[in-house]
Amino acid sequence: MQFSSLPSSICQLTSLSTLCLDYCKLGDNITIIGELKSLEILSLSESDIRFLPKEIGQLVMLKLLDVSHCAKLKTISDGVLSSLPRLEELYMGGTSIHWRQRSATLADLHALSRLSTLExxxxDxxxxxxDFFHELQKLKRYKIFIGEEWEWERFRKYQYxxxxxxxLTTGMDDLDLGIKKLLKKTEDLHLGELKGVKIALQELTDEKSIPYLKNLHIQNGFDTEYIINDEYEFPQLQSLTLHDLPKLISFCAQHETGATSSLPQHELPLFNEKISFPYLENLWLKSINVTRVWHNQLSSSSFSTYQKLTTLKIEVCGSLKHLFSFSMAKCLVHLTNFEIIGCYCLREIIFMAEIEQEAQATMTLxxxxxxxxxxxxxxxHLIGFCSDYQTQVIEFSTLKSLRIYNCPELEGFIYRSSMKANQCFSNHVLFDNKVSFxxxxxxxxxxxExxxxxxxxPFPPNSxxxxxxxSITKLSSLKYIWKNGPKDIFSFxxxxQIHVGFCKSLKNVFPASVARDLPQLSDLAxxxxxxxxxVSKVEEGLDSETTVTFELDKLSYLRLWWLQECKCFYPGRHTTKWxxxxxxxxxxCGEMKIFGTQLITHNQQLDSQPPLFVVEKVIPKLQRLQIGADYIAMISGGQLPNNLFHQIKAFRVEGNCAKLVNDFQISFLERxxxxEELCISVCEIKELFYTEGDTGNKGTYDRTLSTIRKIELTAS
Structure with missing residues (x-):
C-alpha cells in the first residue's frame, strides 16, 4: 500500500492501541503517528521509511516497536528510544541504521528498564x-548481530x-566483559572472522561449559587453530557447524593424552576424549584440513557421546583420510541423514579391520x-563405502535414498579386499551379495568411471x-545394469522410473526377466x-521360437534418444503392450524399427523384428510426441487414418545436421x-503456412492453426 502522506484524520483515532503499516510505502513524513498517544503496538516492518522522527518518542505507552527489514532505515532521531519507558519489545533487524552518526546510540537502550526482547x-x-552487553543481562529473548554481512532472516523464527x-575483523578488543555474562544465557552462537584469535572460545568465556548453548556455528576463522583450550562440556549442544577454518588443528588445544598422545600434530583427530556432546544431533564440517574426525581407538564411552547424532555433513575437507571405525559407526544408531562431499583423499567411509569378535560371528551386520x-x-579416491569382511552381509535396513556422484575410483559399494596379498580387488559391481537395502x-x-x-x-534375501x-548417467565403463545369470531371479x-544416459559401453538395459515383470513402471528414458x-534375450535353453510378451501396463512416458548402435528392442520373437x-x-535409434502400421506388421515374416509401436494402437492415445525427422515419412503417409493425431497437444520434430531431411510436408499438420505446441529443429521446410492459391483442406488446416499457442523453429 502506498501513501503520499498519512492522512491528518488519523489523529482522531485517540484510542488506537495497535497500528500496523507493514510493507507500506510511507515516504519520509510519519511524524503524525506521534499524535497517537494511546498506541501500544507500532509495526512498520518492511516499509520504505528512511528515518524515525523524534515525534515517535511521544508514544510513551508503546510496548512494541517493529522496524525490522526496513532496508532504507538509516537514522533514528536522538532520544527517541530512551523516551519510550514502557517499551518491552524492540525489533530492528535487517535495517541499515548508522549508530553514533547524528543518530540514536545503543546507550539509549539502557533507559528501557522493561525491555525483554531485542533484535x-x-x-561496527x-x-x-x-557496558553494552552487561546491561543486556535482563533480556529474556534477543537476536544481536555484530559485524557486517550477517544475513538477517526474512521471517521471524524463535527456535532459540x-x-x-x-x-569481528579487528579481534575481541572492541567487546566489553559483559559478553561473557551474556554468553552464559545464549542458546545460538555464531562466530565469524575472529581476526587474530587462535582459540575461538577462550576469550569469550572463563567457564568450563556454556550451559544453555544449543547451536554453535564458527566460520571464516582464518587464524583459528582450536575451538577450546581445555576439557570442556556442552551439556545442551544440539548443532555444531565448523566452516572454513583452514588452520584448525583440533577442537581442543590441551596436550594430547591416551590414544592420541603419540600422533604428530597434523594427524590429531578433530574430536578426542576431552570433548562431550551428549545431545549433539547435527554436525556440519566444511573446508577444514584435519586428517581424521575421530580417532579409531577411542573408548566406547567416548563414542557414545555422539549416539544422538541424526545429521552428519562433511564437505570439502581435502585432507580427510579417516572417518569411521566400525566401533564408531556402530554407535551412530540415530543417524538419519549423511552427506560427504569433495573429500578428495578419503578411500573408504568405514574402516572395518578392527571389527569386534562378536560382530564377526553374525552373518548380517x-x-x-x-x-x-x-x-x-x-x-x-573413494574405492568403496567399506570393505567386505569375511562372509558377512552389511545391511542398511532403513535407507531410502542413495546418491553417488563423481567417484571415479569406486570399485563397488562394498569393495573386496585380498588379505593374502594385502591388496584390493573387485568385480566393479555397485551392488553384490555383500550388501542389502x-x-x-x-x-x-x-x-x-x-x-x-x-x-x-544373486542378492541377499529381501534386498x-x-x-x-x-537414475544412471555417465558411467563410461558400464556394460550391464542387470546381467542374466544361471539363476536369473532379479525382481524389481x-x-x-528408470533413466539411463551417457553410458557408451552399455550393452542392454534389462534382462528379459526384469523387463517382463515391471508392473509399476511409468517412466523410462x-x-x-x-x-x-x-532387452537382452532370455537365457540359453529356452525355446527360441517362443514369443515373449512385454506388458508395460503403466508406462506413460517413454524416451529413446541417440541410441545409434541399437538394432532392436528385443532380439527374439516378441510382442509389446503399452x-x-x-x-x-x-x-x-539406429536400426531399431520404431513405427509400423498394422498392415505392414501383419505381413512381416515370423522371424523378422516387429516395430516398437504400431501407430494405429499407440498414437491415438498420445498427448506429446517428439520424433526424429527420419520417421516423418512413415507416420505422415496417406494410408493412415486422419484421426490418429487428434489427442496430441505438443509435437516436436528433431532433425540431424549430418543428414538433413526434407520429407516434412506441412500439410501433415492438418491431422x-x-x-498447442509445435517445435521443428534442423529440418528443411519450404513453407510453414499455406499461401494464397494453395490447394488442400484449408478449413481443417485453419482449425489446427487456431489452437497453436507456441511455435519454435531452430536451425541447430
Missing part, C-alpha cells in the same frame, strides 16, 4: 558502549531464545539402523523390494548410450486438431 544489527562493534552473532538418506559426491526407494549414480555392472545376481527410482516389481538392444502411453520421444 538489533550492529555493523565499536558502536557498542563499553538468545542468538548472538559476532563477526546392521549399520546405521535409522539412516534414511546417504550422499557420496566428489570423492575422487530392504527399504531403498531411490538410487542415483553418476560419473562412476570404473563400474561395469550395477546389480550382480531391493521397495526400489522405485533408478516396484520400479516406477534411455539416451546417448551404446545399447544394441533394450496401453497407458501419453508421451513418446524417439530419435536417432492435429488439438495442437
Amino acid at each position: 538489533v544489527q550492529i555493523p 562493534a565499536k558502536a557498542a558502549p563499553h 531464545s538468545g542468538t548472538l552473532k559476532l563477526r 546392521s549399520l546405521f539402523p535409522r539412516l534414511k538418506s546417504l550422499e557420496l559426491k566428489g570423492l575422487t 530392504p527399504s531403498l526407494e531411490r538410487v542415483w549414480a553418476r560419473d562412476l 570404473k563400474l561395469k555392472m550395477i546389480w550382480e545376481n 531391493f523390494p521397495k526400489l522405485r527410482v533408478i 516389481k516396484n520400479l516406477h 534411455i539416451f546417448n548410450c551404446g545399447v544394441e538392444e533394450i 496401453p497407458m502411453l501419453k508421451e513418446v520421444t524417439a530419435a536417432e 492435429f486438431y488439438n495442437l
Whole structure:
C-alpha cells in the first residue's frame, strides 16, 4: 500500500492501541503517528521509511516497536528510544541504521528498564558502549548481530531464545566483559572472522561449559587453530557447524593424552576424549584440513557421546583420510541423514579391520539402523563405502535414498579386499551379495568411471523390494545394469522410473526377466548410450521360437534418444503392450524399427523384428510426441487414418545436421486438431503456412492453426 502522506484524520483515532503499516510505502513524513498517544503496538516492518522522527518518542505507552527489514532505515532521531519507558519489545533487524552518526546510540537502550526482547544489527562493534552487553543481562529473548554481512532472516523464527552473532575483523578488543555474562544465557552462537584469535572460545568465556548453548556455528576463522583450550562440556549442544577454518588443528588445544598422545600434530583427530556432546544431533564440517574426525581407538564411552547424532555433513575437507571405525559407526544408531562431499583423499567411509569378535560371528551386520538418506559426491579416491569382511552381509535396513556422484575410483559399494596379498580387488559391481537395502526407494549414480555392472545376481534375501527410482548417467565403463545369470531371479516389481544416459559401453538395459515383470513402471528414458538392444534375450535353453510378451501396463512416458548402435528392442520373437502411453520421444535409434502400421506388421515374416509401436494402437492415445525427422515419412503417409493425431497437444520434430531431411510436408499438420505446441529443429521446410492459391483442406488446416499457442523453429 502506498501513501503520499498519512492522512491528518488519523489523529482522531485517540484510542488506537495497535497500528500496523507493514510493507507500506510511507515516504519520509510519519511524524503524525506521534499524535497517537494511546498506541501500544507500532509495526512498520518492511516499509520504505528512511528515518524515525523524534515525534515517535511521544508514544510513551508503546510496548512494541517493529522496524525490522526496513532496508532504507538509516537514522533514528536522538532520544527517541530512551523516551519510550514502557517499551518491552524492540525489533530492528535487517535495517541499515548508522549508530553514533547524528543518530540514536545503543546507550539509549539502557533507559528501557522493561525491555525483554531485542533484535538489533550492529555493523561496527565499536558502536557498542563499553557496558553494552552487561546491561543486556535482563533480556529474556534477543537476536544481536555484530559485524557486517550477517544475513538477517526474512521471517521471524524463535527456535532459540538468545542468538548472538559476532563477526569481528579487528579481534575481541572492541567487546566489553559483559559478553561473557551474556554468553552464559545464549542458546545460538555464531562466530565469524575472529581476526587474530587462535582459540575461538577462550576469550569469550572463563567457564568450563556454556550451559544453555544449543547451536554453535564458527566460520571464516582464518587464524583459528582450536575451538577450546581445555576439557570442556556442552551439556545442551544440539548443532555444531565448523566452516572454513583452514588452520584448525583440533577442537581442543590441551596436550594430547591416551590414544592420541603419540600422533604428530597434523594427524590429531578433530574430536578426542576431552570433548562431550551428549545431545549433539547435527554436525556440519566444511573446508577444514584435519586428517581424521575421530580417532579409531577411542573408548566406547567416548563414542557414545555422539549416539544422538541424526545429521552428519562433511564437505570439502581435502585432507580427510579417516572417518569411521566400525566401533564408531556402530554407535551412530540415530543417524538419519549423511552427506560427504569433495573429500578428495578419503578411500573408504568405514574402516572395518578392527571389527569386534562378536560382530564377526553374525552373518548380517546392521549399520546405521535409522539412516534414511546417504550422499557420496566428489570423492575422487573413494574405492568403496567399506570393505567386505569375511562372509558377512552389511545391511542398511532403513535407507531410502542413495546418491553417488563423481567417484571415479569406486570399485563397488562394498569393495573386496585380498588379505593374502594385502591388496584390493573387485568385480566393479555397485551392488553384490555383500550388501542389502530392504527399504531403498531411490538410487542415483553418476560419473562412476570404473563400474561395469550395477546389480550382480544373486542378492541377499529381501534386498531391493521397495526400489522405485533408478537414475544412471555417465558411467563410461558400464556394460550391464542387470546381467542374466544361471539363476536369473532379479525382481524389481516396484520400479516406477528408470533413466539411463551417457553410458557408451552399455550393452542392454534389462534382462528379459526384469523387463517382463515391471508392473509399476511409468517412466523410462534411455539416451546417448551404446545399447544394441533394450532387452537382452532370455537365457540359453529356452525355446527360441517362443514369443515373449512385454506388458508395460503403466508406462506413460517413454524416451529413446541417440541410441545409434541399437538394432532392436528385443532380439527374439516378441510382442509389446503399452496401453497407458501419453508421451513418446524417439530419435536417432539406429536400426531399431520404431513405427509400423498394422498392415505392414501383419505381413512381416515370423522371424523378422516387429516395430516398437504400431501407430494405429499407440498414437491415438498420445498427448506429446517428439520424433526424429527420419520417421516423418512413415507416420505422415496417406494410408493412415486422419484421426490418429487428434489427442496430441505438443509435437516436436528433431532433425540431424549430418543428414538433413526434407520429407516434412506441412500439410501433415492438418491431422492435429488439438495442437498447442509445435517445435521443428534442423529440418528443411519450404513453407510453414499455406499461401494464397494453395490447394488442400484449408478449413481443417485453419482449425489446427487456431489452437497453436507456441511455435519454435531452430536451425541447430
